[in-house]
Amino acid sequence: MILRDDRFSEKVSPYLRPNFPYVCGRAAAWGKPCHNGPTADGSCGGTSECHPYNEGGRWICRRPPSAGGPCSEGPLPDGSCCKTLTACQPRRTVRKVRGRVSVMVAAVVIAAIAAFGFDFGNQEQVASSLDAGPLSSIHQNFTSEQGCNACHAAHGSGALGWLEAAMTKSGPSDNCTNCHQFKNPVNGPHNSALISASHPGSTSCTMCHTEHKGADANIVKMDDAQCNSCHKAKFASFATNHKEFSETYPFGQRTAIAFNHSSHFGKHFKDARYSKNAPANGCVGCHNVALAERNVPVRGFDDTCAGCHQDTVAGREFVMFTFPEFEENPIDIEDIIESPGGTLAAAAKATQDLQGEVEKLAETTGSASSKAIVEEIKTILADLGDRVGSEEADEEFEPISSETLSPVSAELLGVNGEEVGEYAEATKTLVEGVLENGVTALAELVDEAGGNPDSLLRGLSNSTVVPAFTAWAANKEYEAAGETIEKGWYANELSLVYRATAHGDPVMKAWLDYAAQNGSESLNEAFLSRTDGAGACTKCHAVSSTETDKNADKNKKVALKVEWKSHPADGSPLVKYSHKPHVNLLGPGSWCTSCHKINEKAEFSAAFNQLDPHKFSSNFSSVKKGTCVECHGGGQVSQTCTTCHEYHQEPGFKKTMMRQVAGKK
Amino acid sequence: MTKNISILSIFGVIALIVVGYNAQKMDLNLQNSSVLTGYTLIAVMLCVALLNTRKKLSMIPLGKASSWVVFHVVGGLLCVGLFWVHTNTFWPRGLYEGFLAGAFYLVSLSGIFGYLIQRLNSRKLTETGIEVIYERIPLELREIQEKAEEYIRECTEATGSDVLANHYLNTMVWYFQKPRFYWSTLFGAGNAKVWFRSEGASVKRYLSSEELDYFQHLEELVELKMLVDTHFVHQNLNKKWLLLHVPLSVGLVIMALWHLLLVEVYAL
Amino acid sequence: MAEQQIQTQPQSAEHTMARPQRWAQPFDSNMTDQDVDRLLSESQLKDIDGEKFPKHIPLGGILKNDTRIAKFTPGEIVVREGDYGNSAFLVLSGRLRVVLSPSLPRDSIGRSEENTRSLFGAFSQLWTSNWLPETRDTSKYSLDELMVGGSNESARVVLQDIPTILDKHNTGAIETGALFGELAALGRIPRTATIFADEDAELLEIRWQGLRELRAYNSEWKRMIDERYRETALAAHLLESEEFGHLDDDQIKDVADRCIFETYGSFDWYTSFQRLRSQGKSDEPVIARQGDYPDGLLMVRAGFARQTVKHGNGIKTINYLGAGNNFGLHPLYNAWKNPDASEDLALGSGLSALGYVDVVRVPASVLAEYVFPNIEPPVNTIEAASQKTVAEDALLEWAVDERFINGRQTMVIDLNSCVRCDDCVRACANGHDGNPRFRRHGKIVDNWMVANACMHCADPVCMIGCPTGAIHRSMSGGMVVINDDTCIGCGTCANSCPYENISLVQIADKQGMPVVDEATHRPIMKATKCDLCSDQLGGPACVRACPHDALKRVDFREFAH
Structure with missing residues (x-):
C-alpha cells in the first residue's frame, strides 16, 4: 500500500x-490478507473475493478498489465470484489475547490462593497463601502445635468467622497473655497502675512487637523516638537531654552491712596487723565480679570478713533464762516427788532399775569398773533420797540466786524481770512446768509469746533443761555434770544460755528477728544494742525500721528488721544497669573506682545509729551523669533509652509455660 | 506531557512525604502505620489500574486520556515509594508476600520499561520517514514481495536471463516472506543491511547492465522493507509489553486484595 | 435462464431496499403540485423560462423538491446571525426586518443548540455499540418525518418586545419580492444578520441545491443573485473591517458604491486542484503581481490567497490571507504620504488565489479620503515575513500547497509522541456505533502527520455537489456533518473532498447482512466522515483518548504559523 x-x-x-477482536488468519501467517476480513465471531469473512451484482441481466464484478477493483475475469455465469480462496482461521488481536491472558492470570491467581489457602486435607502443607512470613524462632517453638490459632482466633473459623473478624478488631494482641504475663495492668503504659491512672490510653502488644519478620528478627526493638512520643521530656540523646541523676545515685538507702569502706581501706587494711588479711585484689576481693549484674554481690562472710572478724562472731551468747531471786521458796519439792508422774521420782525409779541391772552385771562379770558404776549409782540414789526425803519447809528460806529474771524470759512471760513481786508467780509456774514437761513448757511459752519455738529453741533438749531446773527448783546452783561444751544451748549455775556456734547461726538470727519484730525495748536492748553478746550482731547488720518515716505512727511500736543479707540498691523498676560489661570493659579490681570513689568525709557509721535506712550517707560519692557520658556520649557507644530503661514491669511467663518447657524436654 | 509528569511528580513526592511522615508519626505513637500506608497504596494502585477502564469508556467525558496517563505514570512511581514505606523492606519474609512483592516489582518494572520504550520507539518510527499501520504490515510486506516478483518477471521477460530470477528464488525470497532480523532491527544493528550486502547483492557481478537496473529496483524494495520491518518490530514491542504489564496487574490487584482481606481478618 | 440465475443469488444473506435517488427526500414532503402551480404564478417566478431547464431537473421538480413554503408570524425569527444555513428565502408576501447593528443578544434569538447525548446515553454506547461494521437501522430510511439537511423548522423563536428592538437597533426592511440568505447558502458562510418577520409573512425557502439550479438555468436569477451577492457582501464586509468600521451609513454606501468586487478562481476549485495536483502543476489565478503598482487595497472577503515573494528561482510563500485580511496597504500609504518618493511604491509581494477567493478592491482615492488621515503608518509585514528562513517557512509552504490552510479542525498527530496505539481510532469507533470515522494515516511533514479525518474546512467544498444536502453545516459550531438519513451514497462529496477525508461505506442491517439495492443487488453506500463527535459529550473523542497528547485538532491557519 505504501x-x-x-x-x-x-x-x-x-x-x-x-x-475489532480478530485479524485475518492469512495475514497472521504473513500471507496476503483477503479484504473480506474476519467476522465478529472469529470465523472467516468469506471465501469469494466479491459478491457480483446483477444489472440488466449481466453479472458484474464488484470487487472493491482496495482489493484491486473489478477483476478482469469477471463473475462466473451463475453469478458467483470467479476468485475463491480457502477459508482462513482468523487470529485474535494482541488486545484480545491480552484480555484473555488477563482473565487466565486472574483465574490462576484465585485458584492458587484457594488451593494453598484452604486446608483441604489435613496433611502438612508445603506452602500456604496465608503464610505471612516465618515467626521468630522462640514463638515458632511454642506455637507449632497449635498453629495459627495460637494467636489468630479467626484462623479456620469459616467464611462467617472471617467476615466477623474482618469487621471487628481481631488482632492477635489478646492472645499474647496466654503465655506472657506482666504486672497489671497488662494493657496500660509500662504495666504501671500509677501511669495508667494519669495516662489512660490503652496499649496493645502489637504496637511494638510485630511478628512474621523472620526467625532471627528482633521483635522487641524500641526506638528513642517511640519513648519520646509519650514522654513530655523529649530526648535527642542521653548526653544532651537526660537530667542529672539523683544526688545519691546509685544509692537509695544505706547498705545492709555496715561495712565502712572508708575506714577499712583508709585505716584497717593499712594496719600492719591486719594487712595480710586485707583483700588481695581490692574491690573484687569481696565483690564477686563473676556474678556482676545490676549489683556486684559481696562474697559470703567466710570469704571476706571472716579473715579478721571470725573470732569475734563465734562465742556470742545470750541468756535465755536466769533463775531469779525469790523471797520464799517457790516450789514444794514434795509435791513434785510424790506426784505420780514426778520427774524426780521417775528419775529415782529409773536409777534404781539401772542399779539392779548393773549389780547383776557386776556379779556375773566381776569387773572393777562395773562395781565402780554401782557405787556411783548408789551415791546418786542416796543423794536423791536425801533430797526427796529432806524436810526444809519450816526452815528460814535462803534463796540461792540474787539475780533478776533475764530480759528474754521476762519478755516471754510478760512480766517485769526486775520486780520479784511481779515475776515470782510466773517464774514459779514456768519452773514447775519445765519440771513437769521439760522443754515443751518452754516451747509453749515461746509459742504463746508469738515466737516460733522450732527455730528459737532449736537444739534445746530435756537433758540440758531438766537437770538445771531441778537443781534450781531445789534452790541449788546447777553444776553441769562433766565437761561443758559451751556451744549451742547449755545451762550453767543459774542461767540457761545460748552460745552462737558460728557466723550466721540460725538460732541467734531467729532470736534477733524475733526481737526485731516483737521486742520490747528491753529485749531490743538485749539483742539489737550493737554492744555485747547477741546484740553485737547488729554492729554490722543494720537494724532498720520496716516502715518509712512518713507512714510511721509515732505512738505505735515500729516493727524492725535485721538486714542479714547485702541487698541490691532498690532503684526504679524501669531502670536497668549491668556491671558486668562495664567491669569487663574497664578491667577488674581497682577499676571500680573509675565510677565509685570513696568519700572519706561521709559520716557512714552515724547512719546506722538510727532505724531509717533511707537516712544515710554513702561511703561513696554518688555517680554523676557525666561519668556515664564519658563513654555514652559519643557516636559509637549506645545511648538510647532502652540501654538503661526497661519498658515492661515484671515481665514473666504464665506457670503453664513452665510445664510446656518441661514437656518439651 | 513530560512537563506534566514533572509537575505531577512534585505532588507525588509531596504525597509520598506526607504519607511517609504520617506513617512515621504513627509509628512513634505506637500506632499501626501499615494500615495508613497499606490502604493508601491499594487506593493509588486501584486508581492507577483504572486507566484501562478509562480507555474503554472513551465516550464519556472523563478528562483527557493523557492526563490519566500522566497520573498513571506518577501514581505508578508513587506506588513503588509507598510500597517501600509500607513494607519497610525490599523483599518481605512471607512466602505469599514474596509472591506479592514479586508481582508488584514485575508490574512496576514492566511499566517503567513500557514507558521508556514507547518514548524511544515513537522517534525511531518517525525517523523511518514512512508510516505503516500495524494491522496492515502483512499486506504491505505481501505487496512489496509481489512488486519484487513483478520486477523479476519483467526482468526475465525483457532480458531472457534467469540469473536474477534464480537468485531471487534461492536467496531473496526468504527475506521478503516476513519480517526478518527482528532483534537486530529492534536494537538498531544493521544485520539486514549486512545480509543484503553480502548475500543479497552477491549476484550483482553476474548481471548485465539491463538486469542491474532491475536489481536497482529490487534494492529499493529491500530498503523499503527494512523500514517496514522497523515499524513492525517497534510497534510490535509497543503492543506486546502490555501483554506482560496488564495481566500481571490484574493478578497483582487480586493478590493485593487477598492480602488486604487476610490482614483485616488476622491482624486488624 | 437469467431469471433462474437471479434466484440462485443468496437472497437471505442480503437486505434489500430501494436505491435512494435525488429528490427521494424532498425538502418538504408536504409540497403539493397545487403549491407548485401557485408558485409558478407568483410574480417573482412566473417569468422563469421552464424550457431552459434540463429534462431530468424540471423547474417544477425543483420547486416541489428543493423548496418549501414557510409562514411566519410577527416577531418570529427567520434566520439568526451566526447560524450556518443552506437555504435562501424569497419573500412571497409580507414584510421582514433585518437587524443591522448592533447585533441582537444571543439569548434573545434563541441560538439553537446541537442535540448532544445525555450522560447515560453516552455511557450506553458501551453495550449498544456493535461489532458488526457499518450497521444501520434501515427502517428509518423510509420514514417521512425525516430531519433533512437545512434549516430546522422546529426551532423557531419569537422575538419579544419588538418596539424596543426597533428602538435600540438599526434595522432595515425586507419587502415582498426580495431574495435573501443566498449569501450564506452559496458561500457556505454563517448568516451575517438576524432577520425576523415584521408582519405575517409567507416565504419560499429554497435549499441551495435548488438555488444552484435556478442560478444555472435562468439568467435573470443569475444576475439577481450575483448582484445581490455582491451588494450585501460588500456592505457587511466593509462594516466588519477595521478600516471602515467607523464610517456611518452614508459614507459606507459611498465607499461601497466606489468599491470594485472581484472573484478569483472557480466556485468548485477543488476539481481543478485535484486535476492539477495529479499532473504536478499549479494553477493559481494571480490577484496582484509583485512589482506592480497598486491602485487599491485588496480585502479578502472569502477563500484563501497566497502572499508570495520571489526567491531565487521560485516563489516563496510568506503568508496566506483569509477572510478579513487585506493586501497592499503599506505601499498605498507610502504613496499617499510621500507622493514624490520613488521607492516602496510598488508591491513588495504578490497575491494569488488558492481556490475560490472573493476580493474587494478599495480604490486609493477612497482610502485617501476616508482611511489614511485616520490611521498610523501601517507595518510593513513583508519585511518581517521575509526575515524567516526557508526552513522556517517549510511547514507553511507545505500547508498551503496541500491546501490544509482550509482546515479549522484538522487532525494532526505528533509522530514523535504517538505510540501508534490506535486508542484514537477505538475512541472514535466507540462514539460511532463501533465504526471509526477517520483513518490514521495521511501526509507527513517533519514529525507531523495530517491524518485522514475531516478538517471541517472554512470552505467546505464537499458540500458543493451534494444532491440532497445531506452534507451540511451544523446549525451551530459550523461542523460539517452528513445526515445519514438523506445521504444517497452517490460519492460526490467523497470525490470533491481534496483531502480524501470522506469514505463511502457499504451498509449492513442490524444483523450484519449487507443492504443492497432491491433491483440490482448492488450494495447501498453511505458517505461517512468525522463529525467532530457533535452528538457526544466532551468534544472530539480522539483528542481526549490520546494517551500521549500527540493528537490535536487544529486550525491550520494558526498551526502553520
Missing part, C-alpha cells in the same frame, strides 16, 4: 477497525 500513490484514497484504504 507503494501506491493513491494510498490515502478512501477507495483504496477503507476504515481500519482496531476495535
Whole structure:
C-alpha cells in the first residue's frame, strides 16, 4: 500500500477497525490478507473475493478498489465470484489475547490462593497463601502445635468467622497473655497502675512487637523516638537531654552491712596487723565480679570478713533464762516427788532399775569398773533420797540466786524481770512446768509469746533443761555434770544460755528477728544494742525500721528488721544497669573506682545509729551523669533509652509455660 | 506531557512525604502505620489500574486520556515509594508476600520499561520517514514481495536471463516472506543491511547492465522493507509489553486484595 | 435462464431496499403540485423560462423538491446571525426586518443548540455499540418525518418586545419580492444578520441545491443573485473591517458604491486542484503581481490567497490571507504620504488565489479620503515575513500547497509522541456505533502527520455537489456533518473532498447482512466522515483518548504559523 500513490484514497484504504477482536488468519501467517476480513465471531469473512451484482441481466464484478477493483475475469455465469480462496482461521488481536491472558492470570491467581489457602486435607502443607512470613524462632517453638490459632482466633473459623473478624478488631494482641504475663495492668503504659491512672490510653502488644519478620528478627526493638512520643521530656540523646541523676545515685538507702569502706581501706587494711588479711585484689576481693549484674554481690562472710572478724562472731551468747531471786521458796519439792508422774521420782525409779541391772552385771562379770558404776549409782540414789526425803519447809528460806529474771524470759512471760513481786508467780509456774514437761513448757511459752519455738529453741533438749531446773527448783546452783561444751544451748549455775556456734547461726538470727519484730525495748536492748553478746550482731547488720518515716505512727511500736543479707540498691523498676560489661570493659579490681570513689568525709557509721535506712550517707560519692557520658556520649557507644530503661514491669511467663518447657524436654 | 509528569511528580513526592511522615508519626505513637500506608497504596494502585477502564469508556467525558496517563505514570512511581514505606523492606519474609512483592516489582518494572520504550520507539518510527499501520504490515510486506516478483518477471521477460530470477528464488525470497532480523532491527544493528550486502547483492557481478537496473529496483524494495520491518518490530514491542504489564496487574490487584482481606481478618 | 440465475443469488444473506435517488427526500414532503402551480404564478417566478431547464431537473421538480413554503408570524425569527444555513428565502408576501447593528443578544434569538447525548446515553454506547461494521437501522430510511439537511423548522423563536428592538437597533426592511440568505447558502458562510418577520409573512425557502439550479438555468436569477451577492457582501464586509468600521451609513454606501468586487478562481476549485495536483502543476489565478503598482487595497472577503515573494528561482510563500485580511496597504500609504518618493511604491509581494477567493478592491482615492488621515503608518509585514528562513517557512509552504490552510479542525498527530496505539481510532469507533470515522494515516511533514479525518474546512467544498444536502453545516459550531438519513451514497462529496477525508461505506442491517439495492443487488453506500463527535459529550473523542497528547485538532491557519 505504501507503494501506491493513491494510498490515502478512501477507495483504496477503507476504515481500519482496531476495535475489532480478530485479524485475518492469512495475514497472521504473513500471507496476503483477503479484504473480506474476519467476522465478529472469529470465523472467516468469506471465501469469494466479491459478491457480483446483477444489472440488466449481466453479472458484474464488484470487487472493491482496495482489493484491486473489478477483476478482469469477471463473475462466473451463475453469478458467483470467479476468485475463491480457502477459508482462513482468523487470529485474535494482541488486545484480545491480552484480555484473555488477563482473565487466565486472574483465574490462576484465585485458584492458587484457594488451593494453598484452604486446608483441604489435613496433611502438612508445603506452602500456604496465608503464610505471612516465618515467626521468630522462640514463638515458632511454642506455637507449632497449635498453629495459627495460637494467636489468630479467626484462623479456620469459616467464611462467617472471617467476615466477623474482618469487621471487628481481631488482632492477635489478646492472645499474647496466654503465655506472657506482666504486672497489671497488662494493657496500660509500662504495666504501671500509677501511669495508667494519669495516662489512660490503652496499649496493645502489637504496637511494638510485630511478628512474621523472620526467625532471627528482633521483635522487641524500641526506638528513642517511640519513648519520646509519650514522654513530655523529649530526648535527642542521653548526653544532651537526660537530667542529672539523683544526688545519691546509685544509692537509695544505706547498705545492709555496715561495712565502712572508708575506714577499712583508709585505716584497717593499712594496719600492719591486719594487712595480710586485707583483700588481695581490692574491690573484687569481696565483690564477686563473676556474678556482676545490676549489683556486684559481696562474697559470703567466710570469704571476706571472716579473715579478721571470725573470732569475734563465734562465742556470742545470750541468756535465755536466769533463775531469779525469790523471797520464799517457790516450789514444794514434795509435791513434785510424790506426784505420780514426778520427774524426780521417775528419775529415782529409773536409777534404781539401772542399779539392779548393773549389780547383776557386776556379779556375773566381776569387773572393777562395773562395781565402780554401782557405787556411783548408789551415791546418786542416796543423794536423791536425801533430797526427796529432806524436810526444809519450816526452815528460814535462803534463796540461792540474787539475780533478776533475764530480759528474754521476762519478755516471754510478760512480766517485769526486775520486780520479784511481779515475776515470782510466773517464774514459779514456768519452773514447775519445765519440771513437769521439760522443754515443751518452754516451747509453749515461746509459742504463746508469738515466737516460733522450732527455730528459737532449736537444739534445746530435756537433758540440758531438766537437770538445771531441778537443781534450781531445789534452790541449788546447777553444776553441769562433766565437761561443758559451751556451744549451742547449755545451762550453767543459774542461767540457761545460748552460745552462737558460728557466723550466721540460725538460732541467734531467729532470736534477733524475733526481737526485731516483737521486742520490747528491753529485749531490743538485749539483742539489737550493737554492744555485747547477741546484740553485737547488729554492729554490722543494720537494724532498720520496716516502715518509712512518713507512714510511721509515732505512738505505735515500729516493727524492725535485721538486714542479714547485702541487698541490691532498690532503684526504679524501669531502670536497668549491668556491671558486668562495664567491669569487663574497664578491667577488674581497682577499676571500680573509675565510677565509685570513696568519700572519706561521709559520716557512714552515724547512719546506722538510727532505724531509717533511707537516712544515710554513702561511703561513696554518688555517680554523676557525666561519668556515664564519658563513654555514652559519643557516636559509637549506645545511648538510647532502652540501654538503661526497661519498658515492661515484671515481665514473666504464665506457670503453664513452665510445664510446656518441661514437656518439651 | 513530560512537563506534566514533572509537575505531577512534585505532588507525588509531596504525597509520598506526607504519607511517609504520617506513617512515621504513627509509628512513634505506637500506632499501626501499615494500615495508613497499606490502604493508601491499594487506593493509588486501584486508581492507577483504572486507566484501562478509562480507555474503554472513551465516550464519556472523563478528562483527557493523557492526563490519566500522566497520573498513571506518577501514581505508578508513587506506588513503588509507598510500597517501600509500607513494607519497610525490599523483599518481605512471607512466602505469599514474596509472591506479592514479586508481582508488584514485575508490574512496576514492566511499566517503567513500557514507558521508556514507547518514548524511544515513537522517534525511531518517525525517523523511518514512512508510516505503516500495524494491522496492515502483512499486506504491505505481501505487496512489496509481489512488486519484487513483478520486477523479476519483467526482468526475465525483457532480458531472457534467469540469473536474477534464480537468485531471487534461492536467496531473496526468504527475506521478503516476513519480517526478518527482528532483534537486530529492534536494537538498531544493521544485520539486514549486512545480509543484503553480502548475500543479497552477491549476484550483482553476474548481471548485465539491463538486469542491474532491475536489481536497482529490487534494492529499493529491500530498503523499503527494512523500514517496514522497523515499524513492525517497534510497534510490535509497543503492543506486546502490555501483554506482560496488564495481566500481571490484574493478578497483582487480586493478590493485593487477598492480602488486604487476610490482614483485616488476622491482624486488624 | 437469467431469471433462474437471479434466484440462485443468496437472497437471505442480503437486505434489500430501494436505491435512494435525488429528490427521494424532498425538502418538504408536504409540497403539493397545487403549491407548485401557485408558485409558478407568483410574480417573482412566473417569468422563469421552464424550457431552459434540463429534462431530468424540471423547474417544477425543483420547486416541489428543493423548496418549501414557510409562514411566519410577527416577531418570529427567520434566520439568526451566526447560524450556518443552506437555504435562501424569497419573500412571497409580507414584510421582514433585518437587524443591522448592533447585533441582537444571543439569548434573545434563541441560538439553537446541537442535540448532544445525555450522560447515560453516552455511557450506553458501551453495550449498544456493535461489532458488526457499518450497521444501520434501515427502517428509518423510509420514514417521512425525516430531519433533512437545512434549516430546522422546529426551532423557531419569537422575538419579544419588538418596539424596543426597533428602538435600540438599526434595522432595515425586507419587502415582498426580495431574495435573501443566498449569501450564506452559496458561500457556505454563517448568516451575517438576524432577520425576523415584521408582519405575517409567507416565504419560499429554497435549499441551495435548488438555488444552484435556478442560478444555472435562468439568467435573470443569475444576475439577481450575483448582484445581490455582491451588494450585501460588500456592505457587511466593509462594516466588519477595521478600516471602515467607523464610517456611518452614508459614507459606507459611498465607499461601497466606489468599491470594485472581484472573484478569483472557480466556485468548485477543488476539481481543478485535484486535476492539477495529479499532473504536478499549479494553477493559481494571480490577484496582484509583485512589482506592480497598486491602485487599491485588496480585502479578502472569502477563500484563501497566497502572499508570495520571489526567491531565487521560485516563489516563496510568506503568508496566506483569509477572510478579513487585506493586501497592499503599506505601499498605498507610502504613496499617499510621500507622493514624490520613488521607492516602496510598488508591491513588495504578490497575491494569488488558492481556490475560490472573493476580493474587494478599495480604490486609493477612497482610502485617501476616508482611511489614511485616520490611521498610523501601517507595518510593513513583508519585511518581517521575509526575515524567516526557508526552513522556517517549510511547514507553511507545505500547508498551503496541500491546501490544509482550509482546515479549522484538522487532525494532526505528533509522530514523535504517538505510540501508534490506535486508542484514537477505538475512541472514535466507540462514539460511532463501533465504526471509526477517520483513518490514521495521511501526509507527513517533519514529525507531523495530517491524518485522514475531516478538517471541517472554512470552505467546505464537499458540500458543493451534494444532491440532497445531506452534507451540511451544523446549525451551530459550523461542523460539517452528513445526515445519514438523506445521504444517497452517490460519492460526490467523497470525490470533491481534496483531502480524501470522506469514505463511502457499504451498509449492513442490524444483523450484519449487507443492504443492497432491491433491483440490482448492488450494495447501498453511505458517505461517512468525522463529525467532530457533535452528538457526544466532551468534544472530539480522539483528542481526549490520546494517551500521549500527540493528537490535536487544529486550525491550520494558526498551526502553520
